[in-house]
Ligand SMILES: Nc1nc2c(ncn2[C@@H]2O[C@H](COP(=O)(O)OP(=O)(O)OP(=O)(O)O)[C@@H](O)[C@H]2O)c(=O)[nH]1
C-alpha cells in the first residue's frame with residue numbers, strides 16, 4: 281500500500297540521517313525530497329507547501345531537546361507534522377450498550393456495499409450484533425450483491441426487490457433489526473453522483489427518518505486530492521461523521537486522498553485496503569504515518585526523542601516554578617496551550633495572563649499573542665534570558681524588528697512579569713498540575 285510514497289519518504293529520511301552535518305542546505309534538500317514524494321502521491325500543492333514550510337521552519341529554528349541529534353529531531357518533526365495533516369485520532373463512537381445506526385453514503389462505485397460487509401465483519405468481531413439494511417433501490421442487483429457479501433459472514437440482510445421507496449425501506453429495516461435485538465444496524469444506500477439532486481434529497485430524507493448515530497462517507501482513494509470536493513459536497517447535504525477511504529491498495533494517489541479528506545475537517549475512521557471482507561483497518565494518523573516512515577526503523581528514535589523532551593520539560597517546569605521563567609519559557613507555554621484550542625480557555629489557564637484583561641478584550645487577544653510571538657522572535661538570546669535588560673533603545677529595536685510598536689513590546693513584557701510573579705507566588709501542586717495539563 282502506498283509503496284511509492286513510502287519509498288520517497290523513507291529515502292528522504294535515510295538521506296538526512298546519513299548526512300554528516302545538518303545545515304540549511306541539508307534541510308532544504310530534505311524538504312525538496314519530501315515535496316517530490318508528496319506531490320507524486322497527489323497531495324494538494326497548497327497542502328504540500330504549507331507542510332514543507334512548517335517542517336523547514338521547525339527544523340531550522342527549534343532547539344532539539346538536549347542530547348538529541350538535530351537529524352533525529354527532524355525525523356520526529358516530519359512524523360508529527362505528517363500525522364497532523366491526517367487529522368486527529370478519534371475512536372469510533374458506537375457504544376455497544378445502545379442501538380447504533382450507521383448510514384453509508386458515497387458516489388457510485390466508491391465501495392459502499394463492499395465496506396458494509398467489511399464493517400459488519402469488523403464490528404462482529406468486537407462483539408456487536410449486526411443487521412444490514414439495503415436501501416439501494418436504484419441499481420438493479422444491489423440487494424443480491426449485498427446479500428452475497430454478507431452471506432460470507434452469515435449475516436441477514438433486510439431489503440426488497442419490489443419496494444422502490446428507499447425511505448420506507450430504511451425505516452422498516454431498522455425497525456426490523458431493532459426488534460431482533462441488534463445493537464448495530466448498517467444501512468447501505470444507493471450510489472450518488474454529487475450533482476444528482478434527486479438522490480441527494482432522498483439521502484436527506486433517509487437521514488432524517490432513521491436518524492443515524494454515524495454517517496459514513498465512502499470515498500474512492502484512487503481519485504486522490506479530488507476527495508476534498510467530493511467530501512465537501514456531501515457534507516453540505518448530510519453532516520458526515522466520518523470518512524472511509526477505499527482502494528488504498530494499489531492506488532498511487534492514496535496519500536493525496538487521505539490528506540484531502542482530512543482537510544475537510546471530517547475524521548477518517550477506516551481505510552479499505554483490498555476487495556476481501558477482511559481488508560478494512562481502523563485508521564489512526566500516528567500509526568499510519570509510523571508505517572509509512574518505516575516505524576520499525578524509527579521507533580527507537582521517536583521514543584528517545586519523547587524521553588528527552590519530557591526530561592527537558594521537567595527541567596523547564598522546575599525553572600519556571602522557582603521563579604526563573606525566561607521569555608523562551610513563556611513562548612513555550614504559549615505554544616503548548618495553543619495546542620489545546622480555545623483561546624479564552626488558554627488565557628484563563630495561564631496564571632497572571634488574564635489578570636487585568638477585561639472580558640471585552642479577550643477577543644482581541646489572539647492577535648496580540650501572534651504579535652508577542654514575533655516580538656519574542658526579534659529578541660536576542662540574552663534578552664530572552666534576562667528581559668530586565670530591555671531599555672528604551674532595545675524596546676525600540678525589537679518593535680522595529682517585529683513590525684510592532686513600543687507599546688506592544690511593553691505590553692508583552694508586562695504580561696511576562698505578571699505570569700512570572702504568579703508562578704513564583706503560587707508554588708506547589710496547583711501549578712504543577714497546570715503545567716502538566718499544559719504539556720499534554
Ligand atoms: N482494490 C479494492 N477494491 C475495492 C475496495 N473497496 C471496494 N472495491 C471494489 O470497488 C468496486 C465497487 O464496490 P462497491 O462496494 O460495489 O461500490 P458501491 O459504492 O456500493 O457501488 P454502488 O452501489 O454502485 O454505488 C467493487 O469491484 C469492489 O470490489 C478496496 O478497498 N480495494
Ligand SMILES: [Mg+2]
Nearest residue numbers: 392393416422
Ligand atoms: Mg452498492
